[in-house]
Amino acid sequence: MAYVAIADRDVHPHDPQTFFTRYIWSQDHKVIAIQYSLTAILVGLVALVLSGMMRLQLGFPNSFSFIDPSNYLQFVTMHGMIMVIYLLTALFLGGFGNYLIPLMVGARDMVFPYLNMLSYWVYLLAVIVLMVGFFVPGGPTGAGWTLYPPQAILPGTAGAGGGIILMLVSLGIFIVAFTMGGLNYVTTVLQARCRGMTFMRMPLSVWGIFMATVLGLLAFPALLVSAIMMTLDSTLGTSFFMPALVSMGEPLDYKGGSPVLFQHLFWFFGHPEVYIVALPAFGIVSDLLSVHARKNIFGYRMMVWAILAIGGLSFVVWAHHMYVSGMDPYFGFFFATTTLIIAVPTAIKVYNWVLTLWHGDIHLRTPMLFAIGFIFTFIHGGLTGLFLGNVTVDLPLSDTYFVVAHFHMVMGVSPILVVFGAIYHWYPKITGRMLNETLGKVHFWLTFLGVYAVYLPMHYLGILGVPRRYFAMGDTNFIPESAQSLNASITVSALIVGVVQVVFIFNLVWSLFKGPKAGPNPWGATTLEWQTPDTPPSHGNWGPHLPVVYRWAYDYSVPGAKQDFIPQNQPGDPALTAGRDHGIKG
Amino acid sequence: MSISGLFLLVVAAIIGWWLFARQLTAKPWEQKQSEADDQYGGGASLALGPARAGLWLFLGVITAFFGLFMSAYRMRMMVPDWSPLAEPSLLWLNTVMLILSSAAFQWTRGAADHGDAGRVKAGLGAAGLFALAFLAGQLLAWQQLNASGQYLTSNPAIAFFYLLTGLHGLHLLGGLSVWGRTTARMWRGGSPLGDIRLSVELCTVYWHYLLLVWLALFGLLLIT
Numbered sequence: 001m002a003y004v005a006i007a008d009r010d011v012h013p014h015d016p017q018t019f020f021t022r023y024i025w026s027q028d029h030k031v032i033a034i035q036y037s038l039t040a041i042l043v044g045l046v047a048l049v050l051s052g053m054m055r056l057q058l059g060f061p062n063s064f065s066f067i068d069p070s071n072y073l074q075f076v077t078m079h080g081m082i083m084v085i086y087l088l089t090a091l092f093l094g095g096f097g098n099y100l101i102p103l104m105v106g107a108r109d110m111v112f113p114y115l116n117m118l119s120y121w122v123y124l125l126a127v128i129v130l131m132v133g134f135f136v137p138g139g140p141t142g143a144g145w146t147l148y149p150p151q152a153i154l155p156g157t158a159g160a161g162g163g164i165i166l167m168l169v170s171l172g173i174f175i176v177a178f179t180m181g182g183l184n185y186v187t188t189v190l191q192a193r194c195r196g197m198t199f200m201r202m203p204l205s206v207w208g209i210f211m212a213t214v215l216g217l218l219a220f221p222a223l224l225v226s227a228i229m230m231t232l233d234s235t236l237g238t239s240f241f242m243p244a245l246v247s248m249g250e251p252l253d254y255k256g257g258s259p260v261l262f263q264h265l266f267w268f269f270g271h272p273e274v275y276i277v278a279l280p281a282f283g284i285v286s287d288l289l290s291v292h293a294r295k296n297i298f299g300y301r302m303m304v305w306a307i308l309a310i311g312g313l314s315f316v317v318w319a320h321h322m323y324v325s326g327m328d329p330y331f332g333f334f335f336a337t338t339t340l341i342i343a344v345p346t347a348i349k350v351y352n353w354v355l356t357l358w359h360g361d362i363h364l365r366t367p368m369l370f371a372i373g374f375i376f377t378f379i380h381g382g383l384t385g386l387f388l389g390n391v392t393v394d395l396p397l398s399d400t401y402f403v404v405a406h407f408h409m410v411m412g413v414s415p416i417l418v419v420f421g422a423i424y425h426w427y428p429k430i431t432g433r434m435l436n437e438t439l440g441k442v443h444f445w446l447t448f449l450g451v452y453a454v455y456l457p458m459h460y461l462g463i464l465g466v467p468r469r470y471f472a473m474g475d476t477n478f479i480p481e482s483a484q485s486l487n488a489s490i491t492v493s494a495l496i497v498g499v500v501q502v503v504f505i506f507n508l509v510w511s512l513f514k515g516p517k518a519g520p521n522p523w524g525a526t527t528l529e530w531q532t533p534d535t536p537p538s539h540g541n542w543g544p545h546l547p548v549v550y551r552w553a554y555d556y557s558v559p560g561a562k563q564d565f566i567p568q569n570q571p572g573d574p575a576l577t578a579g580r581d582h583g584i585k586g
Numbered sequence: 587m588s589i590s591g592l593f594l595l596v597v598a599a600i601i602g603w604w605l606f607a608r609q610l611t612a613k614p615w616e617q618k619q620s621e622a623d624d625q626y627g628g629g630a631s632l633a634l635g636p637a638r639a640g641l642w643l644f645l646g647v648i649t650a651f652f653g654l655f656m657s658a659y660r661m662r663m664m665v666p667d668w669s670p671l672a673e674p675s676l677l678w679l680n681t682v683m684l685i686l687s688s689a690a691f692q693w694t695r696g697a698a699d700h701g702d703a704g705r706v707k708a709g710l711g712a713a714g715l716f717a718l719a720f721l722a723g724q725l726l727a728w729q730q731l732n733a734s735g736q737y738l739t740s741n742p743a744i745a746f747f748y749l750l751t752g753l754h755g756l757h758l759l760g761g762l763s764v765w766g767r768t769t770a771r772m773w774r775g776g777s778p779l780g781d782i783r784l785s786v787e788l789c790t791v792y793w794h795y796l797l798l799v800w801l802a803l804f805g806l807l808l809i810t
Binding site: 106111112179183184186187190191192193194195196197198199200201214217218219221222224225228229232236237238239240253255256257258261264265268296300301304305308312315316546549550551552554555572 | 591594597598601602609610611612613614615619620623624626627628629630631632634635636639640643644646647650651654655658661662664665666667668738739742745749753
């Protein structure tokens with residue numbers, strides 16, 4: 001392919017002129033990334049408040065008049081759905097994916113900038129439709145974030161009239177937005193890398209986001225299919241999922257539908273969704289560890305292969321979410337096996353992160369603290385996943401707080417720690433100013449210790465048999481009094497962790513004006529986004545000429561080199577590269 | 587789920603093969619590999635422009651979408667209340683219309699390659715007309731079913747029929763909007779045929795693809 005064609009095409013094909021085209025209707029991937037991120041964080045704060053309300057009820061039952069059983073379940077539902085889809089998926093792919101992909105692979109922008117802009121506005125529409133649910137009569141749906149029929153659309157469930165429809169429509173809109181963005185991310189990685197940027201020279205952040213997007217493009221259709229069919233069941237009275245049933249003594253018109261069919265479709269999306277959130281976190285944390293340990297990532301190729309293997313395997317484990325729905329034992333055996341197999345590439349990644357730290361020149365700056373914190377929480381969440389992957393262990397634990405503790409550790413806390421680490425890491429590039437380190441450390445330690453105070457006791461509650469999803473425990477013999485004290489303690493910890501996030505938000509806003517100016521490359525990183533001519537990067541990213549890449553992304557502490565890092569776009573020097581061949585191995 | 591599983595296996599195999607060809611096993615930190623990597627010129631990894639690559643990826647997404655519907659159809663069939671649908675014979679005529687539309691696009695693409703503006707106009711017109719005829723036929727089939735008392739809620743096979751034909755029709759409508767823009771540009775004149783050619787080519791690929799989807803859906807309806 002002729003390389004010149006891309007490099008010397010007009011540098012600013014759609015140079016923005018006015019405030020509106022620059023910051024609102026922007027086609028610049030960096031502005032779109034910030035729009036995505038701010039929207040996601042804002043809606044995430046709503047979900048955080050909802051979790052606080054749930055904890056208030058659980059810690060101090062029936063002390064608050066504004067929480068009744070119906071809206072407790074509404075809080076559960078909206079908290080889960082917002083956190084998983086509207087916060088984490090949107091933030092990792094729409095936010096970090098948008099910001100990092102073009103900069104890291106050396107492109108001027110996404111390949112379809114207009115579609116990219118549209119993606120954000122459609123996402124915003126999805127968020128608005130979701131939020132409207134809070135204001136319609138009956139409120140948002142209280143069906144649980146998995147929206148299982150038949151209960152999701154029956155009158156007994158909160159929001160069965162309007163809330164559930166708004167939820168399904170909002171999900172549909174979100175999927176349209178994601179598809180527009182996702183096609184962009186994948187095509188950009190495939191078709192717009194700069195000269196010298198071969199696949200195996202890409203930073204692991206790009207690999208993680210790339211694979212997660214591929215998973216999303218193949219998995220979200222399953223959610224769309226189930227949302228469409230459920231909408232028809234709910235509004236037009238078809239019986240795709242709804243079995244014949246009697247409600248309040250009256251037989252309904254539904255007949256013969258299969259609720260388990262919904263569960264298959266939902267989890268065919270739902271399990272890859274875990275990795276849509278996890279793979280970008282894996283990629284980003286690899287880069288954070290490598291930069292702040294001043295050492296090449298251990299086993300780069302193995303890391304790439306593990307990302308691909310996890311992506312492939314994530315499509316054949318979905319039914320481990322359905323052990324309690326009843327299934328052929330051989331079926332369960334198959335899914336237990338695949339679930340345990342997926343632990344192998346995941347464990348490889350954990351070993352490689354730890355080995356990257358081994359003998360590294362570790363700088364315990366805030367992003368690094370979050371990255372190391374992630375290793376802890378992820379190992380904990382991952383190990384309990386091995387418990388739950390086994391059918392016989394899952395059955396008694398499935399409806400208890402053990403599961404809540406497991407998935408919050410592995411796909412709640414862990415990715416969020418990476419999100420924080422990544423924001424502390426890239427904020428200087430995005431804004432040109434450093435975040436305050438002291439506030440950052442306060443934020444880290446209180447958050448990290450706080451989440452342990454929240455989720456470790458939940459494992460214990462789960463093993464006691466305390467059921468999840470319940471508004472109140474009532475009088476039960478097998479639950480000791482002390483369980484309630486533990487619940488109160490969890491609630492206090494959770495509220496503290498929630499309030500601590502104010503420190504983070506304050507830091508973000510305050511540093512924007514008062515933070516010390518950051519140079520173009522404050523961490524001494526090798527990857528291309530730190531080598532832009534302007535900080536923050538201007539429209540078109542690279543000035544008149546695209547960068548040319550001469551090395552992989554992890555040339556840290558190369559023996560004989562003048563600095564402890566060599567940027568990817570620095571031409572080869574025989575003296576350096578000779579040292580490289582004999583010095584470090586990946 | 588078996589169809590989706592198979593589809594995903596195929597996708598995984600293609601990605602795996604393709605990445606393998608891209609030397610997924612390369613050791614980028616070694617001097618020799620680094621020299622080889624320096625030769626990579628950047629830009630398209632697939633021998634397609636961004637627009638073509640984007641379209642093919644999109645077709646992959648739609649395949650997952652319809653594949654999952656077909657899986658759901660087969661899983662729903664296992665429930666005892668299933669009763670097969672007697673397809674209106676009009677569908678055969680509609681199928682012919684869609685094939686003609688697809689063929690007309692193929693012909694237009696040839697004309698665009700030869701730079702024959704007159705034939706491009708004629709071809710675009712014919713392709714659009716056949717596609718509209720297909721959609722009208724589908725609506726008529728819906729009406730026939732409705733008139734014979736087979737409603738959306740009558741039984742699951744009929745519900746699936748309305749749903750699948752409706753969604754396929756929506757995808758075709760999306761294609762028609764691009765067709766409309768291309769045709770308008772062609773009739774307004776002014777834009778060089780080279781620009782039109784890419785639009786015609788993308789439409790053609792999309793039309794052939796939707797024809798394939800329709801044949802698969804129609805086949806599924808016929809054998810069940």
